[in-house]
Amino acid sequence: MPRYLVQRLLQAVFVLWAAFTTSFVVLYLLPGDPVSIMASGGGDTNDVSPEQIAELKQVYGFDKPLIESYGDRLWHALRGDFGISVQSGDPVTRLIADQLPATLQLTSAALLLAVVLGAGVALAATYTRRRWLRQTLLSLPALGVSAPTFWVGLILVQLVSFRWGLLPAIGNEGFRSVILPAITLAVPTSAVIAQVFAKSLRTALAEPYAQTALAKGASRRRVHFGHALRNAAIPPLTVAGVVVGNLLAGSVVVETVFSRTGIGRVTATAVTAQDIPVVQGLVVFGALAFVLANLAVDLLVPLLDPRITAAAPAVAR
């Protein structure tokens, strides 16, 4: 077990370093720079002198050679310092920390909904004996994955908020404001969960133990919800990293459509403005969320299925 854990931790560190380095290389090799964007004011095509640009580059530390800049930023990043935002002048770490609660509220509500919805669809689809219902339910995930989040959000806003006046369309104050964005974000996520879960349920139901249980006189319901469910729960868990990634990526669109604050909005504005320190901080943050989700799953799965811990050292050898 400790060796299994150490291995996972080392992997996590590697992923974080790779995310930092890749984002550094990509962002610094891009043409254009955040300083010119800021100086030009983002609106008019104002004339800015090269001297003014040079002055600002020095202020933000964009004037150093690439290697020196990389070492410098990595050293600071190790201590949780990703520099300051070119746009607002705030420390990147604080910027992300400030926005985190709003996004956590949205994503956790969406995740909860997605799990309930996804699991519900998968269970119903595999349990029902009506062929048409099963086909309909099984086609829902494909629809959910392919419907653009952006479009779903706009339709919901137009109908529920503007037409019927039931819920607010903008901002993130109070529970009511999180409902529509959470539903929008849950649609594609629940589709992923439903797809994986339905498949693993069908596999589990086809296993000999399920047949045996049925033959021994267990009810269909008992076999379905008692035996197969627990075994089928592992594959959906292993896609947790993907789900977290989906939620974070989806929050960019959802927070913009619903005028919410959060990590997604910061990402959208930082990318538009090529605010390199912020974008880099966000990439590393995304990698961290992904890594943590996977780590949590790695630790959780052995509890559900003891065979996996036994198998892990075997893989390591």
Added chain:
Amino acid sequence: MLGSRRSYAVFGLVTALSLAATACSSSGASGTGSSTPHSGGHLTFALASDPICVDPQQQGNNDAIYPARQLVDSLTDQDPKTGKIVPWLARSWEVSKDATTFTFHLRGGATFSDGTPVDARAVKDNFDGIVRLGAKSVLGASYLAGYRGTTVVDKNTARVTFKAPNAQFLQATSTFTLGLLARSTTRLPAAKRCTDHIVGSGPFTLVDYTPNKSVEERRRAGYSWGSSLWRKKGPAYLERISFKVVPESGVRTGSLQSGQADAIGGVAPQDEDGLKAAGFTLLSRANPGVPFALTANTARPLTRDARVRQAIQLGVNRKEVVDTVLSRRYQPATSALASTTTAYQNLGDRLAYAPDRARKLLDEAGWKPGPGGIRVKDGQKLSLKVVWATNFGPNQTALELIQQQLKKIGVQITLKSTSIGDYVQVRQKGDYDYAWGNTTRVDPDILRTSFSSKGLNLSRLHDSALDAVLDEQSATADAARRAGYAARAQALVLEKGYQVPVFELTTVVGVSGKVHDLDFEASSRLQFHDTWLS
């Protein structure tokens, strides 16, 4: 960010559907209640993007200016109708003949919201501070170029001197950029005064700015030193203003319909008709300054020839661009400056669409019709590269139309888009024939910024006649004589074909029937002091 054309189309559809629905069922736009101005009320304004920084003195986008403008007073104000500079914090002023020394007599009695007085000392602190901000205040740096210093003559008299004539400075004192802030703000470093600590003497005070969410402002009680242009004396009518950041245009439109916002900014041309049909008022005003134009890089081999540049100017059908791509609220450009700019001179005749004359000029210049309808000379195609930034939604469609128009006179245009940040660098590198863009400024001195060979000279000009006129314009305190030089400069810029003006950027704001007297100031930004809700 989501500004792809596909997503615009989706919005368009969704917006149109919902507009049609509301037009039939509800009456979101109809006003109720009192029809005379009265104090109180809470106005919600939907901004198109995050202000990022609400310090009026630092560089900000248009969406930062709406909230920031309300927080500060300026030394002077500018009448949007006449362009005349009128008293605000300064009761009167004198400008030396050579436009190097400006003496302001403050009205006295005005205070910043922290209780400190708005006196000559404060004027000095502010101007010194803006110079210190340097590149953090691009506009401020250009207004105060050649700043020698401010002398505190007495408590209410401040004298500002410049190393060289700087006639535009008087108009600059009416801008939000040179709006006055309390010392508790000016002594802070730039980054510390973007979201907080912005203490001005304006009719509203900053309650709270949460990035990407909202700017909350509250009326300043006891305010009694408003601009001489305002109808209402004393404090503002509105008790509170909430500027909410609503980045999606479809959602902004919907929030106005559903009453979740009282007014919205950033109304796209394609949404105008729908809003109008649903009973909303659209306020619009052309932005002063340099209109959207193709500005030549005269150092390039093909655009070095004045006849080629003049042909391009004649080969663009401005009216068609406005009718096809924009809306009735936009106007074709009629000069090197937009019609709302001080000392604007209508030269519309010169900018009439004349493809035949354009062809003749190109013939004379030796460009003969070649394969594919593109003219050739010495085996070289008449192909020009236009760089443009994605800072205004309709830019691409407008340029694609211009591309087709110029093909008719045998000129091939290749379009190269850049982000607004790359744009500055691309222009400095000079790898283009024409650059597409605009600049908002009420003072005609913007022509000197854009076309003087002594400035950045992005057009690579060597035109001593134009330089002389621009310098004269800057060295003359007398408004009428200045206007004469400015008129001459506009004519020269067009004559030589340095610029191909196309249309005037127009600010369009949608308001519900409840909102009254929301006014544009001279730079076509909003002023909320006289605004009231019914």
